[in-house]
Amino acid sequence: MHTAGIFAVEDGCVALTMNKEYAEVIVDVAAFPIDREFHYRVPPGLQPSLEVGHRVLVPFGRRRVVGYVVGFSPPPEDVASIKDVLRILDEEPLITPTLLQLAHWMSEYYGCLLVEAISCMLPPGTRARESAPRRTLKAVRLTGGGSFAGLGPKQQLALELIQKASGEPITFVSLEEQGIGRATIQSLIKRGILGEEWVTIRRRPEEQALTREDKQVILTPEQERALAAITGSLGQNQVFVLHGVTGSGKTEVYLRAIASALRADLGALVLVPEIALTAQVMGAFQARFGDEVALLHSNLSVGERHDEWLRLRRGEARVVVGARSAVFAPVQNLGLIVIDEEHEPSYKQDDRHPRYHARTVAMKRAALENAAVVLGSATPSMESYYRGQGGSSRLLVLSKRVEHLPLPEVAIVDMREELKRGNRTVFSRRLQGELARCLGRGEQAILFLNRRGYTTFIFCRECGEVMRCGDCSVSMTYHQTEGELRCHYCGNTREPPQVCPACGSRAIRHFGAGTQRVVEAFQELFPRARAARLDADVTGRKGAHAEILRSFAAREIDVLVGTQMVAKGFDFPGVTLVGVVAADTILNLPDYRSSERTFQLLVQAAGRAGRGPDGGLVVIQTYNPHHYAVMNAAEHDYEAFYQQEMAFRKSLHYPPFCRLVRLLFQGESEAEVQRAAHLWSRLLGPKVRPEGWEMFGPAPAPLSRLQDRYRWHLWLKVPSEGPLAIKKLLSECAAQGALTEVSLSVDVEPSFML
Ligand code: ADP
Ligand code: ZN
Numbered sequence: 001m002h003t004a005g006i007f008a009v010e011d012g013c014v015a016l017t018m019n020k021e022y023a024e025v026i027v028d029v030a031a032f033p034i035d036r037e038f039h040y041r042v043p044p045g046l047q048p049s050l051e052v053g054h055r056v057l058v059p060f061g062r063r064r065v066v067g068y069v070v071g072f073s074p075p076p077e078d079v080a081s082i083k084d085v086l087r088i089l090d091e092e093p094l095i096t097p098t099l100l101q102l103a104h105w106m107s108e109y110y111g112c113l114l115v116e117a118i119s120c121m122l123p124p125g126t127r128a129r130e131s132a133p134r135r136t137l138k139a140v141r142l143t144g145g146g147s148f149a150g151l152g153p154k155q156q157l158a159l160e161l162i163q164k165a166s167g168e169p170i171t172f173v174s175l176e177e178q179g180i181g182r183a184t185i186q187s188l189i190k191r192g193i194l195g196e197e198w199v200t201i202r203r204r205p206e207e208q209a210l211t212r213e214d215k216q217v218i219l220t221p222e223q224e225r226a227l228a229a230i231t232g233s234l235g236q237n238q239v240f241v242l243h244g245v246t247g248s249g250k251t252e253v254y255l256r257a258i259a260s261a262l263r264a265d266l267g268a269l270v271l272v273p274e275i276a277l278t279a280q281v282m283g284a285f286q287a288r289f290g291d292e293v294a295l296l297h298s299n300l301s302v303g304e305r306h307d308e309w310l311r312l313r314r315g316e317a318r319v320v321v322g323a324r325s326a327v328f329a330p331v332q333n334l335g336l337i338v339i340d341e342e343h344e345p346s347y348k349q350d351d352r353h354p355r356y357h358a359r360t361v362a363m364k365r366a367a368l369e370n371a372a373v374v375l376g377s378a379t380p381s382m383e384s385y386y387r388g389q390g391g392s393s394r395l396l397v398l399s400k401r402v403e404h405l406p407l408p409e410v411a412i413v414d415m416r417e418e419l420k421r422g423n424r425t426v427f428s429r430r431l432q433g434e435l436a437r438c439l440g441r442g443e444q445a446i447l448f449l450n451r452r453g454y455t456t457f458i459f460c461r462e463c464g465e466v467m468r469c470g471d472c473s474v475s476m477t478y479h480q481t482e483g484e485l486r487c488h489y490c491g492n493t494r495e496p497p498q499v500c501p502a503c504g505s506r507a508i509r510h511f512g513a514g515t516q517r518v519v520e521a522f523q524e525l526f527p528r529a530r531a532a533r534l535d536a537d538v539t540g541r542k543g544a545h546a547e548i549l550r551s552f553a554a555r556e557i558d559v560l561v562g563t564q565m566v567a568k569g570f571d572f573p574g575v576t577l578v579g580v581v582a583a584d585t586i587l588n589l590p591d592y593r594s595s596e597r598t599f600q601l602l603v604q605a606a607g608r609a610g611r612g613p614d615g616g617l618v619v620i621q622t623y624n625p626h627h628y629a630v631m632n633a634a635e636h637d638y639e640a641f642y643q644q645e646m647a648f649r650k651s652l653h654y655p656p657f658c659r660l661v662r663l664l665f666q667g668e669s670e671a672e673v674q675r676a677a678h679l680w681s682r683l684l685g686p687k688v689r690p691e692g693w694e695m696f697g698p699a700p701a702p703l704s705r706l707q708d709r710y711r712w713h714l715w716l717k718v719p720s721e722g723p724l725a726i727k728k729l730l731s732e733c734a735a736q737g738a739l740t741e742v743s744l745s746v747d748v749e750p751s752f753m754l
């Protein structure tokens, strides 16, 4: 980005107008050769209103495309062939100069196209559209007349929806969201059945299901100290790691810190992990700050998110609470960023470009805007805690639960012993006994396991063959309701085989237990207890998740059985027992973070127990009772886990002692993919000589085939600023070894190694 525009502002109005003659524009075309600024002339009529951050329409080749103004420049060399900016697309620039700077940094650090980074900063639903959706929206309603003869099925469906609105206008956008295209609507207008009009709509997300009253509490001394430290640093670039045990009242600290930010006229940005936390945590924020809070999460419609975004951009809302992508929200005068459950892998976007980590981006943004950052967790990530130890962030500790509640007692059950004693059920005798006692006292329990579906996989007891997806190299999951096997990577389904496809044996067995099977096994033991499931299969339906939690909170459900979703953030005082059905599922993944993930999940799951006056007990069932992740979780001993895990990371030189970068090669031909990976390894090899750089591979990825594509990868270990050099390295390699039929994706600090 050139700074001509900025100098111009300092030089005064005349210079400003002069210097706006040529704009530097990033065009919205996602391709590597186009990943740079293009120059356009700004017609005199547009010069007074055009600013950095504006979206514009420009000619590009034979097309007209949307572009983003990133700066102004002196007359470029090719001035004769230069073309004009055609139009400014929005009244106000959509992107602030700071967010534009953040986009530049992202494109360097994550090796993505600048336009991909810029697209993160746009209001939801805007990208590449020629005009941003407005609050005055085009709508239709019934005229009462027109010709109804010979209507097609789509037109009839549209009419049904419009009739349901009983005379109120209904917007094009909402019809489109329900699958009615513009052509259909237009055809009904032509027939005189519908009339067009403009309506102004204020879209606010519905009240959250778990909105709770705003509790007045007196802070504990530890909360007071943490709060004082944070409020003393509002509006300064200071990072805090808030290590608070489960139930220590971290949310209350966030709420009060935000309240003081608002009093100081500073805005605040709060990130929470996806879906599981939203209802409860957002309820707490809405109860405290009302309309000052804008919500941004995936359960809202695009329209709702767009309007919440605008409220922030205009300063009508000064606090945003949202999932990962809310890190880009246009909060005005940002003074505080809170990342709750900062260790959560869902903060990393790993399924598409740009593959950013919201925590890393938040720290960069805080540095650019002078904001304080609070990274809160009961189980801080190795990266964050390490930073705290090194002094580049301050550690704040909440070591006790509020109201003198003790942490729950934890019992480890060795499942190998159960098997030896002939217990083949999913519940150990200990857990059965504790469930009976818990239910007998009229209390609630949570059963946690890290799987969904009826069983994990089906395998042959004779030859060990596992039923795998034909397109991916992963085992398929059996779903009992549908009676089919399903691949959770590509969605393929098939009927479970009666005989082993490899050896013909009939000894085909389900292995492991899923939520559904646990519910059934539970109901066999306790037929009168009320049990419900909470996992991604159940909560795919909008509202289902909140409804289950509501009835659990209202004690209409005794036992909640679920995946990770039940382990995070919930605060249900009626829960006195937590059973971890199988602690080992993650421990066995080929990933250097598997111990850390296991420790985090166990501590989080245990943290759901004993949040009320009746105390709590946690039963962990495992085949690895002596693993340090399991033992330290049972002792609630983060420090001990951290020391052991760091010794392991250090000996193998894994993060946080380096940064990992993964180059993933994918394609339909295995030979081509392999060839490309080897070629790039030869090209990159001599370039990664500098001190602190290492290269590994090429090798097939653990998931060596996914969605019908073969996968090979190369790994780099680089120092902390290393990622900033990657983009240049890669473009040098691309010039020497162009890839055909093989795609390459770069993942800086990937969250999984698979
Ligand atoms: P954490 O996020 O640390 O696990 P929460 O923020 O969920 O803990 O707090 C647990 C419960 O304690 C919440 O119901 C909260 O309202 C309550 N709480 C927080 N601070 C206090 C306090 N100082 N005194 C009493 N209750 C508190
Ligand atoms: Zn598949």
Ligand code: ZN
Residues within 6 Å of the ligand: 460, 461, 462, 463, 464, 465, 500, 501, 502, 503, 504, 505
């Ligand atoms: Zn077999």
